[in-house]
Amino acid sequence: MQLNHLTEEERHVIEGKGTEPPYTGEYDDFYEAGTFICRRCNAPLFSSQIKFDAGCGWPAFDAFIAGSVNEVPDPDGERTEIECAACHAHLGHVFIGEKFTKTDARHCVNSLSLQFVPQGEK
Secondary structure, eight states: OOOOOOOHHHHHHHTTOOOOOTTOSTTTTOOOSEEEEETTTOOEEEEGGGEEOOSSSSOEESOOOTTSEEEEEOTTSSSEEEEETTTOOEEEEEEESSOSSTTOEEEEEOGGGEEEEETTOO
């Protein structure tokens, strides 16, 4: 698998499991039709149709494309980390039970972990 070149800031989030500051990511307040892919390996992760405004400061999705995301216990022992199933890039965390959507899940993702592909483009 060929991996994309990452900036230092992207490496901090994707490889170092960091978090970008809230309300600073390019996809927080972004609602165009298309697909969000992994910035590191280009694997499709989330459809724009499942993105919603959780008011948390990061892009939020109530589900992911089947088989695209792994959920693993976070080292803090309290949260569940989400990572790209293809390359294990850190995406963010999933929170269950907040009642934002019918799935009752909020996949809170760092914009730096994503790239956007507009609908109709590959």
